[in-house]
Amino acid sequence: MRADLAAPALEDARAVAETVADPELPLLTLADLGVLRDVRTEGGTVVVEITPTYSGCPAMGVMRADLVHALHRAGFADVDVRTVLSPPWSTDWITAAGRRKLTAGGIAPPGPAPTRSAGPVPLQLGPSRRTAECPQCGSTDTEEVSEFSGTACKAMRRCRACREPFEHVKEV
Amino acid sequence: MVHEETVYDALDSAHGGEGQWAFGTGFDEPLAGVDTTVPAGVEPADLGAYCLMLGDDALVLAQRLTQWVTAAPELEEEVAIANTALDLLGQSRLLLARAGSVGVLGRSRERATASIPDEDALAYFRDAEEFCSTGLVEAPNGDFGSTMARLLVAATVRLAVFARLRDSRDPMLAAIAAKGVHELAYHRDHAARWLLRLGDGTPESHRRAQAGVDAVWPLLADLFSPTDVETRLAAAGVAVDPADVRAEVRGVLTEVLTRATLDVPGWPADVPPRGRTGVHSAELTVLLAELQGLAREHPAATW
Numbered sequence: 001m002r003a004d005l006a007a008p009a010l011e012d013a014r015a016v017a018e019t020v021a022d023p024e025l026p027l028l029t030l031a032d033l034g035v036l037r038d039v040r041t042e043g044g045t046v047v048v049e050i051t052p053t054y055s056g057c058p059a060m061g062v063m064r065a066d067l068v069h070a071l072h073r074a075g076f077a078d079v080d081v082r083t084v085l086s087p088p089w090s091t092d093w094i095t096a097a098g099r100r101k102l103t104a105g106g107i108a109p110p111g112p113a114p115t116r117s118a119g120p121v122p123l124q125l126g127p128s129r130r131t132a133e134c135p136q137c138g139s140t141d142t143e144e145v146s147e148f149s150g151t152a153c154k155a156m157r158r159c160r161a162c163r164e165p166f167e168h169v170k171e172v
Numbered sequence: 173m174v175h176e177e178t179v180y181d182a183l184d185s186a187h188g189g190e191g192q193w194a195f196g197t198g199f200d201e202p203l204a205g206v207d208t209t210v211p212a213g214v215e216p217a218d219l220g221a222y223c224l225m226l227g228d229d230a231l232v233l234a235q236r237l238t239q240w241v242t243a244a245p246e247l248e249e250e251v252a253i254a255n256t257a258l259d260l261l262g263q264s265r266l267l268l269a270r271a272g273s274v275g276v277l278g279r280s281r282e283r284a285t286a287s288i289p290d291e292d293a294l295a296y297f298r299d300a301e302e303f304c305s306t307g308l309v310e311a312p313n314g315d316f317g318s319t320m321a322r323l324l325v326a327a328t329v330r331l332a333v334f335a336r337l338r339d340s341r342d343p344m345l346a347a348i349a350a351k352g353v354h355e356l357a358y359h360r361d362h363a364a365r366w367l368l369r370l371g372d373g374t375p376e377s378h379r380r381a382q383a384g385v386d387a388v389w390p391l392l393a394d395l396f397s398p399t400d401v402e403t404r405l406a407a408a409g410v411a412v413d414p415a416d417v418r419a420e421v422r423g424v425l426t427e428v429l430t431r432a433t434l435d436v437p438g439w440p441a442d443v444p445p446r447g448r449t450g451v452h453s454a455e456l457t458v459l460l461a462e463l464q465g466l467a468r469e470h471p472a473a474t475w
Contacts, residue, residue: 054259055262055352081204082204083206084205085348086346089351118335120335120420121331121357123424123428125365125368145248146251146252147252147362148251149251149255152255152355172354
C-alpha cells in the first residue's frame with residue numbers, strides 16, 4: 001500500500017482511472033466519454049469525480065465500483081468516488097480519441113451540441129435535423145429511424161447508401 | 173480494460189461480495205459526494221416537500237410508461253418509451269434523494285429498515301396518501317393515443333417548470349433541472365410528433381388521438397394551482413409557481429393540437445391542488461402495489 005500520495009502517485013492514480021472503461025460503451029474509457037471529471041488527492045485519499053450522461057444513467061453504480069476496484073488493485077487503499085451534477089454532461093466533452101473509437105466501433109459520433117439557451121425550449125415538430133455519417137461506408141446520406149436506442153444517449157439511424165443500420169450518439 | 177465478468181460481479185465485489193445489490197445496499201446512492209447544503213432562509217421541510225412533488229410525478233409516470241414494455245406497437249417505440257421512463261426514473265431518484273438529504277422521509281422510515289437508502293425508502297415504503305404526484309400521471313395509460321396525449325401534457329408542463337428551475341437558488345435543484353431539460357425536450361417533442369401523426373393520419377387514429385386528448389384534458393384542472401409550499405419556495409427563488417407556466421403550456425399544447433388537426437378542448441377551471449396534497453384515485457394504490465410489492469415483501473432482496 002502507498003503511504004503518501006506525492007505528485008507521481010497522483011499521476012499514477014489518474015492514469016489508472018483513465019483506463020476504466022464505460023460499462024455501456026466499453027470501447028470508450030470514462031475519460032474518452034468525458035464522464036471522468038477530475039482525479040485529485042485530499043490528504044491520503046484519491047478523490048475521483050464523475051458525472052452522469054443522463055439522469056437515469058443506470059451505469060453510475062458500476063462506474064463507481066469499477067473505479068474503486070481499479071484503484072484498489074493499483075494499490076490506492078483510500079478512494080472516494082463522487083458524483084457531480086453541474087455543469088450537466090455534454091457530448092462536446094467526448095474527446096477526439098473517443099470519437100475515433102466510436103466510429104471504429106460502428107457508432108457515429110455526435111456533432112456539436114446545441115446551444116444551451118435560457119428561457120423556453122422551442123418545439124421541434126419536424127423530423128430531426130441531426131445529420132451523421134455512416135460509420136460503415138462514410139456516406140452522409142443517412143436517416144434517423146428512432147430518436148431512442150439501446151442506451152439513453154444514442155439514436156438509431158440507417159444508411160441509404162449501404163443500407164446498414166447504425167447507432168448515433170445524439171447531441172446534448 | 174478493467175472489468176469484472178459481469179456488471180453484477182463488479183457491484184458485488186465493491187460490496188464485500190455479499191451478493192446483495194437490489195435493495196438496501198446503498199451502493200448507488202445518486203448524490204454521493206454532492207454538496208447538499210440548504211440555501212440560507214429556506215425551510216428544509218419545504219424544500220423536501222417540493223422535491224417529493226417533482227420526484228413523485230416522475231416516479232409514477234415512469235411506472236405507467238414502463239407498463240408499455242413488451243406491449244408497444246413497434247420495437248423502436250418500445251425502446252423510446254422505456255428510455256423516457258428511465259430518464260424520469262433518474263430524475264425521480266435524484267429528487268427523492270434530495271428530499272431524504274434534508275430529512276423529509278414521511279412515514280417511510282417507520283416501515284423501511286435503516287440499511288435501505290432514503291430514495292428507496294421514499295419510493296417503496298410510502299403509501300398512496302403520502303405521494304404528492306398529480307392525478308395527471310396516475311391515470312391509467314389507456315390506448316397508445318391516450319398515452320401520448322398524457323405524455324405530451326406531462327412533459328410540456330414539466331419542461332416549462334424545469335426550464336425555470338435552472339435558476340433555482342438551490343444548486344441541487346438547479347443542477348437536476350439543467351440535466352432534465354434536455355431529456356424532457358426529447359419526451360415532449362416525441363409525444364408531439366406522435367400526435368401529429370395520429371391526428372393527421374387515418375380516421376381511426378384521429379378518433380383515438382382526439383379521445384386521448386379529451387380524456388386527459390380535465391386532469392389539467394389542478395396542475396396550475398400552487399400549494400403553500402410552492403408559493404413560499406417560489407417567493408424565495410427556489411421553486412417555480414405552477415401558475416407561472418400556465419400560459420406557456422397552453423401555447424405549446426394549442427400549437428401541437430392545431431397542427432395535428434385535433435380540437436383543443438375548453439380549458440378546465442382551476443381547482444385547489446389534489447394530488448399534491450395526497451388526494452389520489454384508487455388507481456394510484458394499484459400502481460404502487462405493483463411498484464412496491466417486491467421491495468416490501470423482500471426488503472433486502474438478493475439475486
